[in-house]
Amino acid sequence: MSREEIDQLIEEEFLCRIAFCGKNTPYIAPFQYVLINGQLYFHFTKYGKKIGFLEEGKSVCVEIEKYTQDLKAYSFVTLTGELKAVKRTEERVLAIEKIVETARRKGLSENFLAAHGFSREKGWAQLTPDKPIIIVKLVNVKDRIGLKSP
Template identity: 30%
Template sequence: MFVKEMSREECQSVVAAADLARLACCKEGQPYIVPINYALLGNCLYCFSMPGQKIDWMRSNPKVALQIGEFASNRQWKSVVVRGRYRELAQTEGRCDERIHAWSLLEKRPNWWEPGGLTPVPREISGASAHVFFCVEIDEMTGRAACPGEL
């Protein structure tokens, strides 16, 4: 087995083929990482969540990272790390187009609201939508791939 650096195009291909990532954020020097579904379009990863710790943390520090992988075996895998900036998609009147667009991209995937829509404690149903749609604007994408064989 050998490990090689992946090109930007190879990284893009892995990210485009998947829909589940591990999202890492940080607040006051403390890291936090959670699984999240996404949809890629252009230079943005569109995501959905209910309010909670990750949203609070990303609002206070918009620098985030995501890890996306393909796993065939212990000796054959690909891993991509995306670094970028959290940007919440506005829910204000006249600014809903991007939220609707994000929803339309996400809903093409089965169970797109999981795990971001699940909470450990039941929430009260309110008239206002608590849903948070956001995107991660990609600054950098790097990856490595393990392949069987010798260099």
């Protein structure tokens, strides 16, 4: 895939998988992401293995895909880099707002809020910057590889 095709796929999609380097085995988990000024941002819940991996600071691989049900058309992108917790308030607020805006624009079910650690009953409006929401971003991207159907 060309750089432009890779960028387009990343811009169009909103769901990815992140592969972490575990002690004895790899660990992979799905995440909603947003793209802001060419940077990928993710929301991390406080539970699960990912927080420990974030603190270890090891490299990760982010995979984004788009395909038809019969795989006649497909495209896959992988990016390797590191995850860094976002500390700047303005940057964190922007990422949280974009996560909510993307969910609403794409018509994501409120059932998906469980993946964010929230109750579906209160809707997407409960993801607000005043809550202790952990936002991380992909930094030091070393590889961007894309593969698509002929």
